[in-house]
Amino acid sequence: MKRTVFVVGLGLIGGSIALAIRKEHDVHIRGYDISGEQLKVALSLKVIDEAATSLREGVEGADLIIFATPVLKTEQLVEEIAQFSLKTGAIVTDVGSTKVRIVGKAKHLQDKKVTFIGGHPMAGSHKSGVEAARSHLFENAFYILTPAEGTDVRAVIQLQNWLKGTKATFIELSAEQHDRLAGAISHFPHVIAASLVHQIAKIEGEDPLVSRLAAGGFRDITRIASSNPAMWRDILLHNKDSLLQLLEGWTREMECVKALIEEESGEAIFTYFQEAKDFRDGLP
Ligand code: NAD
Incomplete structure (x- = not known):
């Protein structure tokens, strides 16, 4: 059975990450966006295979959950999914341009048998929206990961493997740095x-x-x-x-x-x- 990736926020970055993952993995990509229009466009451009109708539905059975929403929202949503049933062993990450506050919220996921690893692909554009998404957006850019102390190194490698289609260079920093x-x-x-x-x-x-x-x-x-x-x-x-x-x-x-x-x-x-x-x- 195909593994499932769930992308929350199907804009420029969420869409580009989804396309980059699809290039390297045979996966089922599920998406969720507060804008029905963005969801529709993401489906028609085949950025996602399936539109979730809620966050709860989206996280169900997902092997990889990626938050690509604005940073204030991501902070809330990371906390929100702690009340849902998450797949054991799942990796949860984000792409936000700030890390300390988002990584701080990940403590709500501590008892959920999942691993949260903050992320920030250091490339983008002044454009927004899924129409502007490109699988090569992050090529040769730095992709910063901010695993908390004690994060299983195997999970970090697994996440880098999920994201290898970005062709970015991974670098690990603390959220503060x-x-x-x-x-x-x-x-x-x-x-x-x-x-x-x-x-x-x-x-x-x-x-x-x-x-x-x-x-x-x-x-x-x-x-x-x-x-x-x-x-x-x-x-x-x-x-x-x-x-x-x-x-x-x-x-x-x-x-x-x-x-x-x-x-x-x-x-x-x-x-x-x-x-x-x-x-x-x-x-x-
Ligand atoms: P975007 O506006 O293109 O996409 C954001 C998407 O999130 C939109 O489709 C919006 O409808 C959706 N959204 C907003 N609130 C939501 C909610 N509550 N639930 C579900 N979906 C919701 O923005 P973007 O440029 O893709 O930025 C997304 C994230 O990536 C931000 O955290 C940003 O800091 C980070 N980032 C951006 C760039 C860049 O240059 N644009 C680069 C690196 C990282």
């Missing part, structure tokens, strides 16, 4: 990109020419400001502590830059840019 690093390289830059766009929008009120001139570099650095606002709201709410720390550091740094400009310290300004260039050029 994940949120700190993802905050710095992904969440905080989204805040900065949005703030730059706001700045131009304000200037446009005085001088509409600014938008027409905002090409090249401005478009490059603000591309991520076109991402899904609901998703980013949830991520900021989840990763509050890391982001507040990063904001404090950034504000201090901007004060230093302000002083360099005020003092017209040409040499120091040059060094500021040179050091940034050297680090950026040296990125793998």
Whole structure:
């Protein structure tokens, strides 16, 4: 009998993971989404084989359960499934961009004879919805797994095997380290990109020419400001502590830059840019 994978949240990431799993495994994929429309599209695109009508029905007999919902929802749903009957030995995972709060909720599954392993495929797009799902979305990207201390290593290998069709590179971190690093390289830059766009929008009120001139570099650095606002709201709410720390550091740094400009310290300004260039050029 085919093994069953249950995907909750059939958007860009849930759909892409389902397609990647199907490429490597002969499985039955069941899906659930709060949007009936997304479910219908997922069925018609053959991303899933069967639509579950509820979470309870979906988890029944599933060997692998994947939450690909917005992070605030995932936190609730991980707790919710603890009241349902889950298959012994099942693996439960998620794809959320934040980890500490979601992994914290997994303690509700402790007595359920299943293994929860947090996950975050570090690739995506500013698009959302199952229509944008692609099996190759995660190729060559890092896929972070955050098994809790004491998690059976065989379950981690099993999960990597389930996900091998993503062709991603797996890396294990603690949930805390994940949120700190993802905050710095992904969440905080989204805040900065949005703030730059706001700045131009304000200037446009005085001088509409600014938008027409905002090409090249401005478009490059603000591309991520076109991402899904609901998703980013949830991520900021989840990763509050890391982001507040990063904001404090950034504000201090901007004060230093302000002083360099005020003092017209040409040499120091040059060094500021040179050091940034050297680090950026040296990125793998
Ligand atoms: P998406 O909007 O494309 O898909 C989310 C889906 O979840 C939607 O179809 C929505 O209807 C469904 N949903 C919402 N609430 C639900 C509920 N209560 N029950 C069932 N379904 C529900 O978003 P996405 O980009 O696929 O993001 C999903 C997750 O992946 C998020 O946790 C996000 O942090 C993470 N992620 C996103 C990216 C990215 O670049 N988009 C990258 C890595 C990880």
